[in-house]
Amino acid sequence: MTVPLLDIHLTDADAETALRADARAGLTAVPKHLPPKWFYDARGSALFEEITALPEYYPTRTERALLEGSADAIAAASGADTLVELGSGSSAKTRLLLDAFRRAGTLRRYVPQDVSEPALREAMAALAAEYPDVDLHGVVGDFTAHLDRLPPHGRRMVAFLGGTIGNLLPSPRAEFLRALRAALRPGEQFLLGTGLVTDPEVLVPAYDDAAGVTAEFNRNVLHVLNRELRADFDVDAFAHLARWDTAHEWIEMRLVAQRAMTVTLAELELTVAFAAGEEMCTEVSAKFRLPGVRAMLAEAGFAVVHSWTDADERMALTLASA
Numbered sequence: 524m525t526v527p528l529l530d531i532h533l534t535d536a537d538a539e540t541a542l543r544a545d546a547r548a549g550l551t552a553v554p555k556h557l558p559p560k561w562f563y564d565a566r567g568s569a570l571f572e573e574i575t576a577l578p579e580y581y582p583t584r585t586e587r588a589l590l591e592g593s594a595d596a597i598a599a600a601s602g603a604d605t606l607v608e609l610g611s612g613s614s615a616k617t618r619l620l621l622d623a624f625r626r627a628g629t630l631r632r633y634v635p636q637d638v639s640e641p642a643l644r645e646a647m648a649a650l651a652a653e654y655p656d657v658d659l660h661g662v663v664g665d666f667t668a669h670l671d672r673l674p675p676h677g678r679r680m681v682a683f684l685g686g687t688i689g690n691l692l693p694s695p696r697a698e699f700l701r702a703l704r705a706a707l708r709p710g711e712q713f714l715l716g717t718g719l720v721t722d723p724e725v726l727v728p729a730y731d732d733a734a735g736v737t738a739e740f741n742r743n744v745l746h747v748l749n750r751e752l753r754a755d756f757d758v759d760a761f762a763h764l765a766r767w768d769t770a771h772e773w774i775e776m777r778l779v780a781q782r783a784m785t786v787t788l789a790e791l792e793l794t795v796a797f798a799a800g801e802e803m804c805t806e807v808s809a810k811f812r813l814p815g816v817r818a819m820l821a822e823a824g825f826a827v828v829h830s831w832t833d834a835d836e837r838m839a840l841t842l843a844s845a
């Protein structure tokens with residue numbers, strides 16, 4: 524085994540600068556909003572892992588089952604020797620792909636990319652022990668910003684799973700896909716996991732579970748602002764709201780101020796007022812229809828190879844070629 528590499532394109536100082544800019548822009552906008560990437564400090568990441576095991580949260584287990592059934596076909600169709608994963612987190616589902624590439628005899632290299640350096644280091648330590656014959660090359664970075672700096676080695680398949688592409692609004696989403704296409708060489712592959720439009724009675728509880736874990740996850744962004752920007756949000760004065768937007772076909776998570784209040788962010792020298800009942804959007808999670816997935820990939824210059832869906836058509840995996 525070669526020594527695992529770790530490229531750092533995003534330092535704590537970069538993240539701090541980005542958080543300050545996002546908080547200032549989002550809290551002074553009308554209506555107020557915050558980007559979902561700030562959910563994921565250590566507590567937020569742990570809450571997300573808890574969400575993936577909730578009975579109402581079908582996406583993770585559905586995508587895992589889909590991968591179980593399709594990973595060998597994906598490995599065969601891709602012909603890749605290098606698996607790159609964007610937003611790799613704990614790399615839990617990735618093992619299904621790594622095992623399939625290993626069975627196909629083609630796996631040489633795994634490149635996990637994540638914004639969280641501790642999460643990446645932990646995942647890489649476990650992977651190094653489990654896959655001693657695979658070269659590991661980790662990248663700490665933001666998948667919307669650092670695609671041009673992905674390691675170029677090998678014949679790559681880039682995986683972007685979990686439906687996370689749905690957290691991007693349409694215009695940054697199109698920009699992301701174009702940047703990814705530009706970062707790949709002709710014939711390299713992209714494996715995209717998307718949530719599909721399904722019954723709102725299934726969708727809404729997935730984002731508003733009975734145990735209240737998603738509510739805690741949503742409010743966690745206020746704990747992050749309190750700590751990182753010395754803000755004084757009364758976190759318990761915000762209620763969790765998940766609604767299905769029929770026109771946009773996306774879930775919107777919001778935080779609803781339960782009373783009028785004034786919040787100061789000392790680090791930004793900023794004071795903002797919330798009216799009683801005021802709603803702030805903290806996450807959009809777009810769901811797609813298969814023709815729409817194919818169209819957005821084609822629009823970015825990819826050629827769709829194949830899609831796999833579960834029997835209930837709630838999630839899709841789509842393999843496309845650059």
Ligand code: AVJ
Binds near residue numbers: 685688689737806
């Ligand atoms: C990170 C995209 C998988 O949008 O479903 C889970 C995040 N938010 N519950 C999603 C999330 C609320 C999640 N992904």
